[in-house]
Amino acid sequence: MWTYHPDLLAVPVPRYTSFPTAAEFGDEVGEGDFVQALADVRGDISLYVHIPFCEKICWYCGCNTSAANKAERVASYLDALNHEISLVAERVPKGAKVSRIAFGGGSPNGISPIDFVRIVDTLIVHFGVTNPVMSIELDPRTLGSEWASVIGAIGIDRASLGVQTFAPHLQEAIGRVQPTRMIENSTAMLRAAGITSLNFDLMYGLPGQTMADLDDSLEQTVALGADRIALFGYAHVPHMIPRQRKIDASDLPDAQARFAMAAHGYSFLLDAGYVPVGFDHFALPGDSLAQAMLKGTLRRNFQGFTEDPSDVLLGLGASAISGFPGLLAQNEKNTGRYRMMLSQDRLPVNRGIARTAQDQHRGAVIEALLCRGRARIDETLRAEALPLLRPYLDADLCEIDGEDLVIRPGGVPYARSIAARFDPYRKDSLRRFSSAV
Ligand code: SF4
The missing domain is CATH 1.10.10.920 (Arc Repressor Mutant, subunit A)
Structure with a gap:
């Protein structure tokens, strides 16, 4: 095709x-621009909450995250995040209403369920949220029954699992070992907890990956009933993402093989009944993302393709980006400096661009x-x-x-x-x- x-x-x-893209951001944008943009917000707004911790760090990962192995550091970050939520919420005009909340990272389930519930409570209390659409990114390696119960109790109904590949030899090659049984259990727990839209992130272009490996991952994903699939090409850029140096680059598929994998994935998923959404997402026809694609209302924001119609997305947490029609504003990336700014009651925005x-x-x-x-x-x-x-x-x-x-x-x-x-x-x-x- x-x-x-x-x-x-x-x-x-x-x-x-x-x-403009984040590459165009400069330090001329700061707290004052962000506060001014917040003052003009009206109607429905969306929130993105960044939790920059994971229990184990995958070698390919380009996200702003670190190992959640120091309880004190995680606790002080979460204190700062809760404080940021209260500071931002008090500047949002009464006419604005939070209709969506997305939790990402890192892995939100890299922290304890109790800490997560505290963040949700802070959001509800300070933003006066009622019945928002909520979504969460999850790492199957740290998804236990306690987490599933919390997701069900809070009423989160959309989740995205970091799967990438089912092939054990590829999981070893990218530093993310998660047996098939673990992914099956995670899927079953999330369905039982009330998740009605479940996304699997998959990758092609991995070192040593064959077309048969990709086929197998696609087949298992379809068999497990994923409502959405994001099929990304692995980008090997160790000069920008030092943790990728652990990946043996000698066996990476070349550009033509990557193209063939992307093409194969596309036609495989169409044959399996998925609707192509943009250039790298797929959704079952009844899913809201496919519906947005079919109705021509699909949007693109920092989380990728979305059916979220809001023009305002407030990013909370270190490195999170807020988008307004006239401004893109990013929080301090370094968690230490982020905490320090909040300890001084400052909103931690320090980069961006006026649109x-x-x-x-x-x-x-x-x-x-x-x-x-x-x-x-x-x-x-x-x-x-x-x-x-x-x-x-x-x-x-x-x-x-x-x-x-x-x-x-x-x-x-x-x-x-x-x-x-x-x-x-x-x-x-x-x-x-x-x-x-
Ligand atoms: S679990 Fe996700 S965010 Fe965490 S290191 Fe792996 S890929 Fe990155």
């Missing part, structure tokens, strides 16, 4: 979970291309982008339909590369991003 054009994938491009009207316009075009495969292009953008798009148009990966640019079915793996033609920041920062497939 997909044709491999190595020259059109040669240039690394961002994942565009925001525009100009032009940024918002280009961001809407990029989001539309990635989420709907179609975007209205005004004359100015058309004149600028058409020469850059010529190779993609000539290869039938996209086409002009009236005033719209449309990504054709064979152009799906090139969607990020096509969208990048509307990104004027790209020229200076290409080397910082991962391969487009």
Whole structure:
């Protein structure tokens, strides 16, 4: 279904979970900008709560996380997080309502269930939350019955399991050993706890991974009834993520093999009845993510593809990013400095970028291309982008339909590369991003 054009994938491009991307953030944005943006918030807003701890650190992981092996350090982080929640909540105007809360990390279940309940209580009390849609990222290696009970009692009904691969030799190669029985037990416990939308994260492009390995992981994922699947290509960038140095890079699939794996995964999951969502997500037709895709209301934010319609996402916790129409603002990444800022009653925002009207316009075009495969292009953008798009148009990966640019079915793996033609920041920062497939 997909044709491999190595020259059109040669240039690394961002994942565009925001525009401008985090690579454009600078230290000119701080607490004052964030407080001003908060004051203007109205209507439904979403929260993301970052818990930067995991019981065991996987070698491939690029997340801001560390081992939860020092109780005192975890406790003081959670105190700071609870304090941040109260400081942010008191600045949110009365007219705003929290309708969604996502817990991520790290692994939220890298902390104790009691500590987690305390965070949820703080959110409910300070934001006055009633009946939000709640989701949580989970590590099967630390998911016990106590955690399942807490998830059920709180009423969280969406969960994402870090699976990556079922193949034992690949799990060894990436430092994440979790036997199939563990994933099956986690799935059963989460279903019994009331999880109605369960995502499995899977990876291709792992060292030593064969097409048969990928097939097996896809088959087991489908058999376990995952409602959503995110199929990511492993990006080996040890110069940026030092913990990846533990991974033997001598057996990594080359670019063409990675492309073949992405294509195979795509057609496998379509044949299994999943709806393709954007360029790397899949969902069963009844799932809300597939419904958003089918209705044309899919969005993209820091968590990837989402059905969340809100334009305001408040990030809480070290390194968390908040998004407003006119501002992207990131918290201090270092947990020690994050704690110190909060101990001084300061909101820990210290990086970001003001989004100009032009940024918002280009961001809407990029989001539309990635989420709907179609975007209205005004004359100015058309004149600028058409020469850059010529190779993609000539290869039938996209086409002009009236005033719209449309990504054709064979152009799906090139969607990020096509969208990048509307990104004027790209020229200076290409080397910082991962391969487009
Ligand atoms: S469990 Fe997830 S967040 Fe934690 S180290 Fe592994 S991949 Fe990273």
